[in-house]
Amino acid sequence: MGKWGEVVDAATVEEFEVQWMQLFNMCKDKYSNFTSYCSTTWLVHKEKFAKAWTNHVMHFGTTTSNRAEGAHASLKKMLRDCKGDLATSWDASHSLTCNRHTEILASFERSIHRIDHIFMCPFYTAIPPHVLLHSLSRMSSRDPLRAQHHTGSARPQSE
Structure with a gap:
């Protein structure tokens, strides 16, 4: 897994290509099934898992699916x-x-x-500050027209 890890963890596309060619050349004669499998199964999706591509997308450190x-x-x-x-x-x-x-x-x-921007409009200013965000979200989802009013008046924050 060490050399494959170097391929996947390559920081740039150029480094990825160099690492892949080194792995390919190291395995092509003795493990041709492996190189074929990697080429046809994994490398066609390299943009989805290799750091050379995934580090260009803001993922906030989330690199797994759950x-x-x-x-x-x-x-x-x-x-x-x-x-x-x-x-x-x-x-x-x-x-x-x-x-x-x-x-x-x-x-x-x-x-x-936290108060989301959608709740910083005059409609929500009368709601006590201790009402949970989840409750406000449920109210907003039941009346989408009210959720669209963004006039800039902020709901007062509690201390």
Whole structure:
């Protein structure tokens, strides 16, 4: 997986091509089925998974298709970097879990206090500031005409 990882992790298209040619030349005689498989199955979709292309798209660090895969990838990376016994690995994974839990709590807190631009219009100014964003979103989705009024008057924020 090492050389294939270098192909996928290449930062530029040129580096990708160089890495792929090195892998291809290394495997073409002895593992022609492998090079054929990579060429016909994977490289036709290289823009979707190779860093030379995906790093040009704003993905905010999301490089997997779901959160569980992302958490699993983080854990694998942490365990690969963690050189030690079971206790050291356990402490590192516990720390990772605690940090992730703190991030999730902070995200919930932000979502409670954040006011989306769509709700900064006169229609919503009379709504008490403790009403959750989810409730405002549900109200807005039930009356799309009201959601289109963007006159610039902001709903007062609570302290």
